[in-house]
Amino acid sequence: xxxxxxxxxxxxxxxxxxxxxxxxxxxxxxxxxxxxxxxxxxxxxxxxxxxxxxxxxxxxxxxxxxxxxxxxxxxxxxxxxxxxxxxxxxxxxxxxxxxxxxxxxxxxxxxxxxxxxxxxxxxxxxxxxxxxxxxxxxxxxxxxxxxxxxxxxxxxxxxxxxxxxxxxxxxxxxxxxxxxxxxxxxxxxxxxxxxxxxxxxxxxxxxxxxxxxxxxxxxxxxxxxxxxxxxxxxxxxxxxxxxxxxxxxxxxxxxxxxxxxxxxxxxxxxxxxxxxxxxxxxxxxxxxxxxxxxxxxxxxxxxxxxxxxxxxxxxxxxxxxxxxxxxxxxxxxxxxxxxxxxxxxxxxxxx
Amino acid sequence: xxxxxxxxxxxxxxxxxxxxxxxxxxxxxxxxxxxxxxxxxxxxxxxxxxxxxxxxxxxxxxxxxxxxxxxxxxxxxxxxxxxxxxxxxxxxxxxxxxxxxxxxxxxxxxxxxxxxxxxxxxxxxxxxxxxxxxxxxxxxxxxxxxxxxxxxxxxxxxxxxxxxxxxxxxxxxxxxxxxxxxxxxxxxxxxxxxxxxxxxxxxxxxxxxxxxxxxxxxxxxxxxxxxxxxxxxxxxxxxxxxxxxxxxxxxxxxxxxxxxxxxxxxxxxxxxxxxxxxxxxxxxxxxxxxxxxxxxxxxxxxxxxxxxxxxxxxxxxxxxxxxxxxxxxxxxxxxxxxxxxxxxxxxxxxx
Ligand SMILES: CC(C)[C@H](C(=O)O)[C@@H](O)C(=O)O
Ligand SMILES: CC(C)[C@H](C(=O)O)[C@@H](O)C(=O)O
Numbered sequence: 001x002x003x004x005x006x007x008x009x010x011x012x013x014x015x016x017x018x019x020x021x022x023x024x025x026x027x028x029x030x031x032x033x034x035x036x037x038x039x040x041x042x043x044x045x046x047x048x049x050x051x052x053x054x055x056x057x058x059x060x061x062x063x064x065x066x067x068x069x070x071x072x073x074x075x076x077x078x079x080x081x082x083x084x085x086x087x088x089x090x091x092x093x094x095x096x097x098x099x100x101x102x103x104x105x106x107x108x109x110x111x112x113x114x115x116x117x118x119x120x121x122x123x124x125x126x127x128x129x130x131x132x133x134x135x136x137x138x139x140x141x142x143x144x145x146x147x148x149x150x151x152x153x154x155x156x157x158x159x160x161x162x163x164x165x166x167x168x169x170x171x172x173x174x175x176x177x178x179x180x181x182x183x184x185x186x187x188x189x190x191x192x193x194x195x196x197x198x199x200x201x202x203x204x205x206x207x208x209x210x211x212x213x214x215x216x217x218x219x220x221x222x223x224x225x226x227x228x229x230x231x232x233x234x235x236x237x238x239x240x241x242x243x244x245x246x247x248x249x250x251x252x253x254x255x256x257x258x259x260x261x262x263x264x265x266x267x268x269x270x271x272x273x274x275x276x277x278x279x280x281x282x283x284x285x286x287x288x289x290x291x292x293x294x295x296x297x298x299x300x301x302x303x304x305x306x307x308x309x310x311x312x313x314x315x316x317x318x319x320x321x322x323x324x325x326x327x328x329x330x331x332x333x334x335x336x337x338x339x340x341x342x343x344x345x346x347x348x349x350x351x
Numbered sequence: 352x353x354x355x356x357x358x359x360x361x362x363x364x365x366x367x368x369x370x371x372x373x374x375x376x377x378x379x380x381x382x383x384x385x386x387x388x389x390x391x392x393x394x395x396x397x398x399x400x401x402x403x404x405x406x407x408x409x410x411x412x413x414x415x416x417x418x419x420x421x422x423x424x425x426x427x428x429x430x431x432x433x434x435x436x437x438x439x440x441x442x443x444x445x446x447x448x449x450x451x452x453x454x455x456x457x458x459x460x461x462x463x464x465x466x467x468x469x470x471x472x473x474x475x476x477x478x479x480x481x482x483x484x485x486x487x488x489x490x491x492x493x494x495x496x497x498x499x500x501x502x503x504x505x506x507x508x509x510x511x512x513x514x515x516x517x518x519x520x521x522x523x524x525x526x527x528x529x530x531x532x533x534x535x536x537x538x539x540x541x542x543x544x545x546x547x548x549x550x551x552x553x554x555x556x557x558x559x560x561x562x563x564x565x566x567x568x569x570x571x572x573x574x575x576x577x578x579x580x581x582x583x584x585x586x587x588x589x590x591x592x593x594x595x596x597x598x599x600x601x602x603x604x605x606x607x608x609x610x611x612x613x614x615x616x617x618x619x620x621x622x623x624x625x626x627x628x629x630x631x632x633x634x635x636x637x638x639x640x641x642x643x644x645x646x647x648x649x650x651x652x653x654x655x656x657x658x659x660x661x662x663x664x665x666x667x668x669x670x671x672x673x674x675x676x677x678x679x680x681x682x683x684x685x686x687x688x689x690x691x692x693x694x695x696x697x698x699x700x701x702x
Contacts, residue, residue, distance in 0.1 A: 084541075084548055084551075084552075088542065090542045090543070094543075120472050120473060120476050120579050120580055121471050121472055121473070121579075122471060122472070122473060125471050141510065141543065141544060142543055144507070146544070146545035146546075147545060148545065148549070152549075153513060153514040153515075154511065154512065154513040154514065154549070155511070155512055155545045155546045155548065155549040156495070156509055156510060156511040156512075156545065156546065157509070157510045157544045157545050157546050158507055158508070158509050158510075159492065159507060159508045159509075159510065160505065160506070160507040161505065161506055161507075162504060162505040163504040163505065164504075189593070189596075190435075191439065191441045192441075192445075192492065192493055192593075193492060193497070193508045194497035194498060194499065194506045194507065194508050195497075195506045195507065195508050197435055197506065198499070198503075198505070198506035200435075220596075220597055221596050221597050221599075221600035222600065224575070224597045224598070224600050224601040225600050225601060225603070225604045227601075228471050228472075228579065228601065228604050228605065229471055229604050242540070242543075243597075245540075245571075245572050246571055246572050246575045246594075246597055247575070248572075249572040249573065249575050249576050250575040250576060250578075250579065250601065252576070253576045253579050253580050254579065
């Protein structure tokens with residue numbers, strides 16, 4: 001197979017973990033005899049530094065012409081406490097999502113046997129947790145009209161959704177549920193938000209036409225509780241952009257495997273794969289970041305964009321083997337750990 | 352002291368736990384020689400059933416003429432999956448908040464020694480947790496303009512905030528922090544929302560004038576993680592209505608003491624006190640609900656609205672004594688428990 005992969009390392013630990021993911025993909029290419037070509041693009045704070053634009057046109061073109069995108073992370077502390085700066089890294093992220101039409105962010109959350117005690121939650125609560133969140137990614141308050149009054153003393157944001165925006169991600173979530181435990185939990189705030197009521201209408205109608213999937217309705221405040229009290233109850237969670245932002249981050253820490261979780265953002269064209277841990281600037285440049293989430297993102301890329309199931313599985317096994325043998329970074333075992341590059345090498349060796 | 356207390360039992364377990372709180376207040380009145388008079392009003396599903404209005408005018412007048420309000424809970428399953436029904440219990444709740452100007456919902460979250468192992472989180476993470484959330488309660492998407500397009504296929508909600516709405520609750524949060532560990536964490540999404548940027552401006556300006564209080568800025572997705580990973584880091588959390596809805600519910604389960612947590616909603620006039628557990632319809636009418644959160648809400652009422660500190664303390668000690676001796680409801684100890692009324696009697700006996 002011949003495939004072009006756009007690589008956007010981004011900021012913080014992004015470049016370090018993306019480098020390992022690329023190394024793993026190269027090894028897969030050798031072993032399975034595929035031609036993967038990698039082309040790097042700028043995004044985030046580093047793109048601002050070098051071009052003044054957090055998502056330059058060249059990066060957009062690179063992404064549009066690629067067969068898949070491997071993404072690191074964006075964000076730099078120098079912008080963190082200044083969300084009013086005229087140009088900010090996350091504008092690049094939002095522009096990228098919108099320009100590439102990446103309307104569904106898909107985040108599986110599961111536990112790893114070797115990490116059974118890494119969770120802040122009790123073992124009996126997180127054991128066997130296995131769900132996936134479908135977060136809408138190009139609508140809601142993120143892209144609605146927003147502004148200030150003339151005296152700047154009042155502000156507004158608009159959350160908007162259309163039937164079609166809801167329908168297309170509903171379809172994806174139900175398709176995923178059909179291959180899993182056949183349950184979709186729609187999370188909204190339909191007792192307050194008109195957009196949530198539209199979500200319920202569209203999803204309930206879709207569910208009525210797909211009776212093989214159970215639809216559960218849950219308010220977002222209840223979901224924030226249920227994720228902690230009984231995360232095993234969830235199979236597929238479907239939700240809008242802002243609720244998804246909050247719940248996926250909450251979900252990512254309940255299993256204690258934040259450094260292990262990949263994600264995929266899909267749309268009508270090319271898809272993008274990234275670890276969910278973010279740029280984690282405190283660890284940048286120290287060769288201590290956990291590369292496993294980036295490597296598992298690469299596995300998801302092979303499976304989802306290229307339908308290379310055996311190759312994906314090979315990567316997942318290699319990661320598990322490294323985990324089980326204790327070849328892990330500091331976040332997983334502060335007493336006995338390896339560097340980012342050492343863990344990456346071990347994973348490659350197991351392929 | 353002569354005081355009129357409006358009692359709004361509401362729905363589900365509301366009436367059962369409110370009855371105990373009233374019983375406790377009567378006992379306090381006897382022991383400390385106060386004249387408390389109690390007048391009941393309708394709110395919620397029961398108010399719809401009896402009057403067609405979830406927050407009837409008589410209830411509003413009762414509340415406005417009272418010195419404090421003791422509230423149970425609202426919500427009934429028959430409305431749960433129909434957020435488009437023309438009249439719903441939560442409309443009464445929102446109307447009540449708006450009409451009474453209850454702009455700040457204050458929820459302390461703390462652990463109880465006797466419940467050290469009740470949390471879904473590990474003991475070492477929740478031990479000593481002690482923070483309080485200030486949630487803005489009469490602004491944001493809850494009360495902004497909302498609607499549909501003519502074809503009903505697209506919907507919108509508007510989140511709005513003004514300088515003054517932010518300022519007044521900021522003042523309360525900073526005053527609370529001054530009496531505590533002197534730290535305020537502002538939770539927002541200033542990298543996406545214009546309203547959040549206004550919150551940051553107002554709160555940062557206020558903080559600059561109050562250098563004795565440390566101000567921390569945190570994005571809501573990070574806060575959803577930090578509440579689980581390291582809840583002890585928080586002292587006072589300050590946030591807007593919707594984020595507050597999600598985070599207070601998340602916060603209420605991390606300590607495992609949901610049935611123990613009171614809350615206060617304050618404004619320019621009369622204040623309202625309620626347990627945070629909600630109407631919990633599954634338990635209604637069975638005499639199994641935990642009355643302690645309602646009783647602690649009564650203690651907060653005495654302390655906050657009437658400045659009766661010794662009386663409040665007496666109630667808190669009585670509750671702790673009951674807890675320590677194992678006089679608890681089923682939610683706390685499923686193996687050895689008492690009924691709602693038995694626990695209420697024990698608390699009264701300890702006063
Ligand atoms: C950086 C920020 C704008 C972004 C978001 O809110 O979507 C991030 O939190 C994420 O989840 O990818
Ligand atoms: C019932 C609902 C409208 C309400 C809210 O969202 O404010 C509830 O969740 C609460 O927190 O009191």
